[in-house]
Amino acid sequence: QVQLIESGGGSVQAGGSLKLSCAPSGRTLGGYWMAWFRQAPGMEREFVAVIDWSGDRTDYANSVKGRFTISRESAKHTVHLQMNDLNPEDTAVYFCAATARGKTMLRYEYDYWGQGTQVTVSS
Numbered sequence: 011q012v013q014l015i016e017s018g019g020g021s022v023q024a025g026g027s028l029k030l031s032c033a034p035s036g037r038t039l040g041g042y043w044m045a046w047f048r049q050a051p052g053m054e055r056e057f058v059a060v061i062d063w064s065g066d067r068t069d070y071a072n073s074v075k076g077r078f079t080i081s082r083e084s085a086k087h088t089v090h091l092q093m094n095d096l097n098p099e100d101t102a103v104y105f106c107a108a109t110a111r112g113k114t115m116l117r118y119e120y121d122y123w124g125q126g127t128q129v130t131v132s133s
Contacts, residue, residue, distance in 0.1 A: 012036045012122045014106045019127030022096055026131070030091040032106030032124060039063075039108050039122075044089040046080065047117055048102035049126075055105065057115040059091060069113065073099075096131045103128050 018030040032044065045060040058078065059070045065082035079092040089106065104127050107120035114120075 012039065012108070014108060014122055014124035016104065016106050016124040016127040019104060019129050021130040021132065024097050024131055024133050026096050027092070027094045028096065028129060029093070030104055030106075030127060030129075032089045032091075034087055034108070034122075038087045042108045042110055042121075043113055044080075044082065045107050045109070045115075045120065046089075046091045047105045047107060048100075048129075049105070050102040053102075055117050057117070058104070060113060060115065061089060062113065067113070069115070071115075093129070096129075098131045098133050101129060101131050 013035045014032055016032050041063050043062050046058040047055050048058050049055040057071050059080040061068045061080045061082050068080050077095045081090045106124040108122040109120045111119050
């Protein structure tokens with residue numbers, strides 16, 4: 011069974027930056043697309059960014075384009091989410107997820123999930 015382990019969450023002021031990381035344990039995820047989702051209190055979990063198994067193809071939610079960058083460190087089987095110019099609307103629990111179904115922004119098409127890491131942005 012695969013577990014996804016997130017790290018890097020925390021608290022930051024508006025305009026600041028954070029970098030999240032996600033690493034699988036149990037086995038590697040070659041061939042899987044990896045994504046970040048987030049869930050704010052009282053809201054549904056929403057798509058943030060996705061990357062393919064090679065790290066060559068990415069896509070982002072409109073709300074984070076130009077501010078967030080997803081990347082994949084193949085040697086360590088780790089996915090990162092660099093978040094810049096954060097604002098209070100980015101406050102949420104961020105989840106890492108993996109899918110064997112190819113590129114998708116639909117949370118129910120993801121096979122594996124992490125436990126989430128809290129990101130809090132204060133104004």
